[in-house]
Amino acid sequence: MTAVALENVYKIYNQVSVVDNLSFSIKKGEIFGLLGPNGAGKSTTIKMLITLSKPSKGKIQIAGYDITHHSTLVKRNIGVVLQQLSVDGELSVWENLEFHGRMHHIPNPERQQRINRWLEYVALENKKDALVKTLSGGMKRRLQIARALLHQPSVLFLDEPTVGLDPQTRRRLWEIIQDLNQQGMTILLTTHYMEEVEFLCDRIGIMDRGKLIELGTLEQFRFHYGKAIVVKQQGDRIDYQFFPTVAQANQYLDSLPDKTGVMVRDSNLEDIFVKLTGHQLN
Numbered sequence: 001m002t003a004v005a006l007e008n009v010y011k012i013y014n015q016v017s018v019v020d021n022l023s024f025s026i027k028k029g030e031i032f033g034l035l036g037p038n039g040a041g042k043s044t045t046i047k048m049l050i051t052l053s054k055p056s057k058g059k060i061q062i063a064g065y066d067i068t069h070h071s072t073l074v075k076r077n078i079g080v081v082l083q084q085l086s087v088d089g090e091l092s093v094w095e096n097l098e099f100h101g102r103m104h105h106i107p108n109p110e111r112q113q114r115i116n117r118w119l120e121y122v123a124l125e126n127k128k129d130a131l132v133k134t135l136s137g138g139m140k141r142r143l144q145i146a147r148a149l150l151h152q153p154s155v156l157f158l159d160e161p162t163v164g165l166d167p168q169t170r171r172r173l174w175e176i177i178q179d180l181n182q183q184g185m186t187i188l189l190t191t192h193y194m195e196e197v198e199f200l201c202d203r204i205g206i207m208d209r210g211k212l213i214e215l216g217t218l219e220q221f222r223f224h225y226g227k228a229i230v231v232k233q234q235g236d237r238i239d240y241q242f243f244p245t246v247a248q249a250n251q252y253l254d255s256l257p258d259k260t261g262v263m264v265r266d267s268n269l270e271d272i273f274v275k276l277t278g279h280q281l282n
């Protein structure tokens with residue numbers, strides 16, 4: 001079953017298509033990673049998917065509902081964690097969740113049960129009365145996740161969920177994301193961290209200049225572009241050359257008269273991303 005479907009979607013600002021004829025779909029239960037250099041159009045795409053912005057052209061369906069004609073039903077079915085922290089720092093953890101629960105018309109005592117359940121899930125139960133502005137970055141992000149889950153969505157959108165977090169906190173969030181997925185949640189995430197995509201995502205879409213330039217699994221990408229890479233340091237420059245297998249890459253290496261600064265290794269997502277977009281993610 002399809003959880004998210006985009007068909008020939010455009011977003012046009014000042015006659016420029018910042019999202020340019022985008023079509024792809026995400027299956028129910030998938031973790032899908034949307035990658036792209038700065039300005040590729042990922043955030044604009046997410047904003048359309050979560051009904052914050054209307055497509056200029058094209059069709060988007062979430063959980064079977066058209067975002068233009070059934071935006072209320074779409075909102076009921078999605079959870080959203082955006083890049084910029086959207087929790088209110090002057091309110092307590094509980095007040096933030098209470099407010100969200102009321103917005104979604106979740107009646108009591110169900111609302112309190114859900115607040116307690118998700119606070120426990122993200123290990124913030126002992127921070128219930130703390131003002132949000134006193135929480136660490138990782139805690140705020142976990143609170144955002146708890147809030148996004150409160151109304152029991154079927155699709156979760158995470159726009160750079162671990163940006164600015166230390167490696168340990170990032171790992172903890174990865175565990176939460178994986179666990180939610182194992183409970184059946186469909187997840188779309190954007191990130192600049194390649195290892196995050198390699199670790200979490202079932203499929204990857206790569207965007208550049210508003211267009212989807214590649215779509216598939218990491219294994220499919222590696223099969224297509226080459227499973228091995230020869231890295232050549234030439235002065236300040238590093239050249240990369242893909243080969244179908246490590247054996248073929250080694251054969252090429254052996255044939256070189258001068259092997260100084262040359263090495264063979266397995267290709268990874270970052271190599272493929274750089275080859276496709278000419279950009280290194282930072």
Ligand SMILES: Nc1ncnc2c1ncn2[C@@H]1O[C@H](COP(=O)(O)OP(=O)(O)OP(=O)(O)O)[C@@H](O)[C@H]1O
Pocket residue numbers: 013018036037038039040041042043044045
């Ligand atoms: N409201 C707007 N008006 C005009 N142009 C916009 C608007 N919002 C975004 N853009 C442009 O659309 C393009 C895509 O931006 P977007 O934020 O979607 O990229 P992104 O892939 O999310 O980048 P990043 O990784 O930096 O977050 C950029 O060139 C941006 O300047």
